[in-house]
Amino acid sequence: MPRFSIIVPVFKVQGFLRACLDSVLTQSFTDFEVIAVDDCSPDHCGAIVDEYAAADPRVRPVHLAENAGLGGARNAGVTYATGDYLLFLDSDDSYTPGALAAIDERLRVTADPDVLVFDHVRTHWWGSGGRSMTADLLASAGTETFDILGSPRYLHLFLVAWNKAYRRDFFTGHGFTYRKGLYEDAPVTYQALVSARRIGCLDRVCVEYRQRRQGAITRTPGRRHFDIFPQYEALFAFLDAHPELDAARPLLFERTINHFLTTLPNTERVPAEDRGDFYRLIVDFHRRHRPPGFTPPDDALRLQWRLTASSPYAVFRAAAAAQSVVAAARERKRRLREEAAKRVKRTLTRVQRTRPLDPDLAVYSAFSHRGLLGDPAAVHQAAGLVAPHVRAVWVVHPDVLDRVPQGVDFVLPDTPAYHRVTSRATYFVSNVNWAPGLVKREGQIHVQTHRGTPLKHMGIDLLGRPAATHRLNLRGQLWRADRWDYSLVSGRHAERAWASAYPCRFTSLPTGAPRNDVLVQGDPLRGVAVRRRLGVPDGGTVILYAPTPRDHRKGYEPRLDFERLVRDAGPGVTLLVRLHPQYAHAAVRGLQLRDLARRGVLRDVTDEPSVEDLMLASDVLVTDYSSLMFDYACLDRPIVVHADDWETFQVTRGTYFDLLATPPGHVTTNTARLADLFASGTWRDERSAALRAAFRARFCEYEDGNAAARVVSRVMLGRECPPPAIPQQDPGRLRDAAPTTLSNSTR
Template sequence: MPRFSVIVPVYKVQGYLRECLDSILTQSCTDIEVIAVDDCSPDNCGSIIDEYAALDARVTAVHLPENVGLGRARNAGVGHATGDYLLFLDSDDSYTPGALRAIDERLTVTDDPDVLVFDHVRTHWWGRGGRSMTADLLASAGTDTFDIVSSPQYLHLFLVAWNKAYRRDFFTGHGFTYREGLYEDAPVTYQALMCARRIACLDRVCVQYLQRRRGAITRTPGRRHFDIFAQYAGLFAFLDEHPELNGSRPLLFERMINHFLATLPLGERVLPEDRAAFYRETVGFYRRYKPDGFTPPRDAYRTQWRLLPGSPYPLFQACVLAERLRKASLRKKGELRRKTTRQIKRTIARTQRRRPLDPNLAVYSASWHRGVLGDPAAIHDAARMLAPHIHPVWVVRPDDVERLPRGIDHVAPDSPRYHRVTSRATYFINNVDWTHGLVKRPGQIHVHTHQGTPLGHMGVDLLGRPAARYHVDVRATLRRADRWDFSLVSSPYAQQIWDRAYPCHFTSIPTGAPRNDVLVRGDALRTVALRERLGVPGGNTVVLYAPTWRGHRKSYVPRLDLEHLVRELGPTVTLLVRLHPRDAKAEIRGLQLRDLQRRGLLLDVTDEPSVQDMMLVSDALLTDYSSLMFDYANTDRPIIVHGDDWAAYQAARGVYFDLPAEPPGHVSTSTDELTDLFASGAWQDARSAALRAAFRRRFCAYDDGHAAARVVSLIMLGREYPPSSIPQQDARQFRGAAHPALPDGTR
């Protein structure tokens, strides 16, 4: 008997069905059966599921003689199921990698509850959306189990079939069946939750819920959406048959009426000419099922709740419109207030610009005001030692202030003090551009440090790459670059690229990258402290995986099966994962990283403020096309390039050189190739060292460990900084813990 029976009702989804079935059959948990129910689909769905059944014995193809609808197709699938647990997956949706293993592990930890509820993410034709609104509710459950009587708030969970695992004997023992018509999920969801004695939650995104542009029943308006009333009538009939569940009646009544009120104004469901009738049905249900002593909720629908008992539809419609107009008026007032504030700030700035510049004031910012980071942070530290008379002020977003080191003077972007400081400061140090509204005065000095040596096209070179310059205004970028006085470079290669990509009036100075000084010099004590703070087991090899952002994709798509990689590397390897800042949204990482970290398989270090610290603590870098490879080469530690989509990246972004032909180390194009590199020890062999040395000579020529001091001396003190007495290549010796043995004993 399999662990899971996954039931997939199939109707007119031939364009999505293969992806759905593949997402099930390629799960790392293989103890499953898939029951694909062809609901007499008029397209090729029937032959597709027959094809899968012929290739994989775990697939059972069920062909219904007539179209019965989604709910009854699920019922037919239940009749063929033999697994411990029932899962339902709509045939245009898909499971995320590792979902079934995570579900199985949570079921085991919670001792096989009646129902397990898990999270989902909406995916649209233009990209992936956010997590469900009940994600926090799922997380709050932890690994405890509960029932609805003690935890009625869980009746707010999403009313669908596919975000739950039902113990099969519980589901069939209570005779739960899906009714004919739309909104068939709601009654079964509520019935199961109310009858369950033990419910568990898993706050992991397991399902990608597709929002189809065309063809979805829930987005096809018409009278079919009146099915919602019959579904809830059946639910309350169920309550009448089970008086022991009456304690849940008030909350179910609230959820029902809110469901009606949410559906009423949706143009993709209820046609305008049908809304009066839909409203009358809602009022009828309100009067028929309202529990004695019920108090309407004070939620987003509270105005409509007050109108329901006796207001005709025209009055209800007028009041709802008035409420919308009131909210719109408040928004307009807010916009006017913000506009007035902006005018006041501009007046402050103009007044300040009449005063002389302060020669001892420097303004710093890094990574869009995220904190004391990168090159500006290294220059700041050097200036405190070499030019203590220059007062530093950092521009930091309010959300990031709490992470600032103690004693840092800072201002919020666009605040009154920000305008006073930026109007009078002499030095401006940033690794990205200042906003367009900042006015540069004569005598002010702008130092642009960049965020790394470029591989992909930048500046004007993006003009021929429409996919790469999505939301990038190249003209505006060049206008901001016109403010640069100095551009810091690490190599002749970088200087040539920046001069070409930004044809502006700045001076490139061969200082090296200040942020890389610590990588060149090494810091053994700092490395040990970092490994302890991160919880890296003693003696483990640490691999830092840092993929880049792909501008031609709307959302983050994992390029590696991280669970498979970690399991192949074994317990003596610790994998650190650091996503690009543009891919660092919690809902995206929640698809995979949070779950893998919770299970102890890797460490998600995306939110660690200093990427240099993560490079210091690691023994090897695994990346694709990230500029971190140019920085990491300064450590003289192995670099592995995973370039499985190089052709697509090259075509979309444009590149300045052929990375697979001139890499800093070995190149892989599949997870299996990558695991072989580590298992064989080739990741740190002589060829890897030779490739890295050649890469370093070309791209790190000016990095000698004294870049920050050189910038302060040249720009703030007006004098040359003594050249390093250590030859550039000799300065880069491996510093830190020795590479421990990998599972096969290689080093």
């Protein structure tokens, strides 16, 4: 008997079916059967089902003689099921990697509940959407189980068949069946939830729910959407037949009428000419099924609830129109307030620009106002020692105010205080471009610290590479770069690259990268403290994996099998994964990393504010083409380049040199080879050290640990500072200062 019976109803989805079945059959968890029900599909779906069944014995083909509809196909699949749990998967959707293993694990942790509900993500033809609206609700359940009467808020879970695992004997024992017509999921979902003694939740995205560009019946207006009424009639007939569930009747009545009221104005469902009839059926249903003493909810639909109790459609429509007018008036008032505020800001800014510059005022920003980070933070710290008379003000986004240390002066973007400061400051230090609305006055000095040494092409060097220039305003970038006075560089390579990418009027300062001072100087105690804060066990090897984005890909796609890497790399390995900031809030990041982090396979450190902390806490960097390799070389710790798509990257993005010809360490192209490097100890052999030394000498020639002070002296004090030579250090000094040495993990 398999653990899961996965029922896949199939009808007119020949363009999606293979991806659906592949997502199931390639799961790491293998104890399942797939019951693919060909619902008399007129295209090639039946042949595809037979093809997969011939290739994999876990696939059982079922061909219906007549079209039974989505509900009927699911019912047919249930009759063939033999698994402990029933899962339903629509044939244009797919499972995420590791989904079945995660579902099985949560079922075991929760002692096999009647129903387990898991999360999903909507995927559109242009890419994935955000988190589901019930993600937080699922997370709040933890590993506890509940029933609906004790936790009625879980009736707000998505009304579909495919986000749940039903214990088969529970499902068949209650005789749950899907009816013909649209909205067939609703009655079965509600029947199962109110009948279940124990419900569990899994706050992991297990299903990619495809939003088809065309052909989705739920987005096709017509009378078929009147099917919603007989579907809910069946639900209340079920309640009539089960008086022991009467306590749930008010809850289900509220959810039912809410469903009706949200469907009524939906232009993709009920045509305008049919809304009168639809409304009258709502009123009739309300009259016949309202529980005694029922109190309507006090929510956004409260007025509509009152009207459906007694008012004709003309009154309801007039009230809805009046609500729309009120909402439009509020929106217009809001826009007027915003425009007035903009005029006030513009006037204030013009007045401030008539006043003289403050020679002792510096404005800082990092990563589009994300806090005191990176090179600007290092310059700020050095200025406090070398030029204490220069007052520092940071521009900080409201979302990260908790990261601002006590005593640091800051302003919020686009506020009167921001305009006062930016109109009068003399020095501007940032690692990204300032907003286009900032007008640079004569005498103001802009310092561009950048965010590392470039390997991949930047600026106008991207011309001719459409994947990289999509949605990129190169003309605007050059206009903003024209405001730079100084460009900080770590070596002659960086100086040449930035001059090529941005042919503007700035002066390159051979200072080194200020944020790398701590890496050059070394701070093993800080690395140990970071490890303890992250919960990294003492001893072992800490791998920092930091990949760069791919311009030709919509979102983040893992280039490594993380589970295999950690399993095969040997005992005592801790994997820290830091994605590029552009993936920090992407839903797909959750698909790939959240479950692995929860299971302890890795630690997702993408949200860690200081990448310097992560470098100090690690023993080795694994990256592909990230500029972080140039910074990490300052630590003189091993670097591994995982270049599985080097040729593609060169074509789509372009690079300033051939990385594989002069790498900073060993190069791998697959997970097996990477894991073997660590299992064998090759990752830190003499060849790795020699490659790293040559790389550092070529690209980090100005990094001597005094970059921040050099910037302050040159820019704020006007003192000429000769470019440094690469420091002649004991080659083993920084390696021996790694935090692992303190815990005897490498001995």
